[in-house]
Each structure stands twice: as structure tokens, then as C-alpha cells.
Amino acid sequence: MQHSNDPTTLRGTHSTDSFDPATYKQKTNIIDEEPTVKPEMVLKNFAKTYETPAPGGYQRFIAGLGSCFGQCGMFCFLCENPYKEVDQGEVGLVQTFGRLSRTVEPGLSYVNTWSERLTRVSIKINIREIPAQKCLTRDNVSVVITSVVYYNIIDPMKAIFSIQNIDNAIIERTQTTMRDVIGGRVLQDVVEKREEIAESIEQIIAKTAFDWGVNIESILIKDLTLPDKVQASLSMAAEAKRIGEGKIINAKAEVESAKLMRKAADILASKPAMQIRYLDALQNMAKSPGTRVIFMPSAQEVEKMAGSNIGDVYVDKGKGKLQDLEEDTDWAGSEHERVASPQRNIPVGINNNRHVADTVALQEAMHQ
Structure with missing residues (x-):
């Protein structure tokens, strides 16, 4: 029996029974492991219904009127439309007679125009610049610091009902914590360890902000301004350091040059x-x-x-x-x-x- 050398024939005789998935993955570098999923990467579903007491007669009457006028509002522009829109990146809080009854996801949601009220809360990351403030270091040097805080709301109910103005609260808390942290460090640490100081402030604020339903993403020190006299002294110190390093380099070069000249003199004297x-x-x-x-x-x-x-x-x-x-x-x-x-x-x-x-x-x- 003669064997054919035709490549098409050889490919046709290849059997799929010898296919090994493990070997194939090793050769093709296929990764079959699931990536690590962090809690903050998972989109949270905020839709929730809260228990409310049974409405009284007057409440039922008002709710009935609102339902009737709401039905008319879908066809007549003289009445308010009962369907409200919630944008992506927001959560809607529906209050019935002033009490939180449910939270709704982005999209259209039915709201009784007479008995219910919709409040939109952004859950996107907010960026707030902390105004420049003077801080006194441990060695009694006054510095002006400007910083930025990144945060987002993780519990809309707490952020709206537990504190009056969440933005102002975050800014004030950051300023107070920054003064405390800067006051415990010397000027040299403040200048050289900005990231470490920002992390310390973030850790302190994060505990309080979590109780408000807010997650602190990060805090950055944007600008650091020193008094003119301090800046002049630091510049002189840096210049003196550069001059000293230059002298060391020149001295090393002269030593190497002397060694080469000595070696050349020994060769010429042979x-x-x-x-x-x-x-x-x-x-x-x-x-x-x-x-x-x-x-x-x-x-x-x-x-x-x-x-x-x-x-x-x-x-x-x-x-x-x-x-x-x-x-x-x-x-x-x-x-x-x-x-x-x-x-x-x-x-x-x-x-x-x-x-x-x-x-x-x-x-x-x-x-x-």
C-alpha cells in the first residue's frame, strides 16, 4: 500500500480524537481564569421599596385625585405627566406624603403627582476643589494648601436624609482634617511627602463619610505655597547641594585623569x-x-x-x-x-x- 505525500491528504487524515484542550490552551496562551472583581466594580441595584404605614382616608383621597389627574396628564398638557425620567448615573428617591417609600433606577417611573415627590440623586464621582487655606506646621511655618477631593454617593438615602448638604460637609471635613494632619508634621515632610499626607487625610475622612453614605475615592494636594523667605532658603539649599555634587564629580574626574596620566608616564618611561x-x-x-x-x-x-x-x-x-x-x-x-x-x-x-x-x-x- 502506497502512502500519499499530498499535503491535503495528510490534513484530511488528521483526527479530532487526538485534540487535547489543555495542550491547545498552553500553546495559544488562552487564559480561562475569571478576572478578580472588586466590590466597587459591580453596579449596585438601588431599586428598593420601603415599608410605610397604611394611609388614612384623607391620604387615600389625595392619592386618588392624583391618580385621576395623572391619567389625564398623559393626554392633556394642562395636567402634569405622572411619568418622570431618571437619567443614567442617577437614582430616584420617591417620597409619599414626605416619607421615603421607594427608590427607582434610571428610566421612566410612575409618580403620583399629588401624593408623591421624586428626588434625583447623582451617584457619579464628584470632584470638589478644596479652597486654599493656611495651615501651620509643627515647626511653626505657615503654608497655603489647595487640594481636590473625589467622592461618590453609595447610599442615596443616607446622603439625602442624614445630612443637609453633603457637598459642604465633605469640604468642611476635609479642611479640618487637613489642618490637623499638617499641624503634626514638619515642613520638610509636608514638602516631600504629599502623597502620604493625602492618604492620611483620606483614611480619616473615609470613616465619617461612610456614615453619610459617601465613598471617598481619593484626595490630592493640588498646590503648596510657601512664604517667600522659606522659598528663598530652600532654593539656596538646593543650589548649594547641586554645587557640592558638581565639585564631587570634578574631583572624581581629576583623580581618574591623574591615574591615566600616571599610567601614560609609566608607559613612556619604559x-x-x-x-x-x-x-x-x-x-x-x-x-x-x-x-x-x-x-x-x-x-x-x-x-x-x-x-x-x-x-x-x-x-x-x-x-x-x-x-x-x-x-x-x-x-x-x-x-x-x-x-x-x-x-x-x-x-x-x-x-x-x-x-x-x-x-x-x-x-x-x-x-x-
Whole structure:
């Protein structure tokens, strides 16, 4: 039996019985775990009905009239329409004869126009800017702080019926707490730890706001103003710190530069480097115009010249060898050559071993 090499045939013979879901998930990186759901991410259903006492005769009469006129209001513009609209992001509180009877979700809701009243409450996140206020730190420095508070209503019934004005209450509570927290810290902490201070204020306010049916999302310190004298002193301190850091960087750079220069000096003072410089001097002398007679020194003399560093040497007239200069002589000519009278040794002072070969050749020529 012959096997076909046709790719379509091979694909057709693949069986689904060998399919492994676990292996497929690993290869395709499929995540089958449910994401973590936080309580604040779940949309809360505020629709609720509260128990109310049985209405009396007069209440039933008023409710009946309201129902009748409400039916007329659906067709006649002279009567009030009983269907009220609640926008998304709001919750409707329906009061019957002044008592909370139910809460309604966004949409159209029937409200008796004579006996019931609808109050809309926003459950969206509110942003309130806390007015600038002066706070005294623990080290007796006055600062002006402007902050922002983010909050939302999580219990409309408490927010409406437990406190008269929830917005003003949140602002006043934030200002009072901020003065207390700032008063317990020094100026340095207030300047450097704004987020930590904001978190402390948030934790304190959140406990009270929860009893009001409000959730504090966050508190941010928007602006911090210091007195002019304090700002000047802080600027001077920061500038002095930058200057000190710059000096440290320059000192480190000088140390590294000195190390590199020392390393370069050690390399140039080595015998191979001196020999290369000696050969360069010979090459330069050969390129110069005029006739010169150069006597090549022996290997011992070259090693001696290579081993000597910057210093003074002179040539013995009778022996033609380099010796250390032990006594002062009169200088003549350039700064690299000193020539005395013909009757005495001719000292030749050098500051660089590159001139040694030229000095030796000059001395030998004078002897001849």
C-alpha cells in the first residue's frame, strides 16, 4: 500500500480524537481564569421599596385625585405627566406624603403627582476643589494648601436624609482634617511627602463619610505655597547641594585623569618607548639639511639612555661617554644645549632623551 505525500491528504487524515484542550490552551496562551472583581466594580441595584404605614382616608383621597389627574396628564398638557425620567448615573428617591417609600433606577417611573415627590440623586464621582487655606506646621511655618477631593454617593438615602448638604460637609471635613494632619508634621515632610499626607487625610475622612453614605475615592494636594523667605532658603539649599555634587564629580574626574596620566608616564618611561623615541630622533636628524657624521652608540649605551629619564647629562671629552652632571656650568645656546670652553669637558644638558643621539654625534665630531 502506497502512502500519499499530498499535503491535503495528510490534513484530511488528521483526527479530532487526538485534540487535547489543555495542550491547545498552553500553546495559544488562552487564559480561562475569571478576572478578580472588586466590590466597587459591580453596579449596585438601588431599586428598593420601603415599608410605610397604611394611609388614612384623607391620604387615600389625595392619592386618588392624583391618580385621576395623572391619567389625564398623559393626554392633556394642562395636567402634569405622572411619568418622570431618571437619567443614567442617577437614582430616584420617591417620597409619599414626605416619607421615603421607594427608590427607582434610571428610566421612566410612575409618580403620583399629588401624593408623591421624586428626588434625583447623582451617584457619579464628584470632584470638589478644596479652597486654599493656611495651615501651620509643627515647626511653626505657615503654608497655603489647595487640594481636590473625589467622592461618590453609595447610599442615596443616607446622603439625602442624614445630612443637609453633603457637598459642604465633605469640604468642611476635609479642611479640618487637613489642618490637623499638617499641624503634626514638619515642613520638610509636608514638602516631600504629599502623597502620604493625602492618604492620611483620606483614611480619616473615609470613616465619617461612610456614615453619610459617601465613598471617598481619593484626595490630592493640588498646590503648596510657601512664604517667600522659606522659598528663598530652600532654593539656596538646593543650589548649594547641586554645587557640592558638581565639585564631587570634578574631583572624581581629576583623580581618574591623574591615574591615566600616571599610567601614560609609566608607559613612556619604559625602555621600548625610549628606544623608539631614540630612533625617531635619528630619523629627524637624517632628514635635516647639511652634512652630519653620526656615531651609533653601543647597545649598553642605548640601554643606559633608555633607562634614564628627564635630567642633565654631559659627554666626557676624552672617553666620549655619557656621565651625570655633578657640577653647574655656564649655559649657552638653546635651552637643551650647554657648551663650555674647548679646554674643559663640554657639558650638554637635556630635558628629553630624544636629544642624546644628536649630542653624542656633535661631541665626537668636535674631537675629530
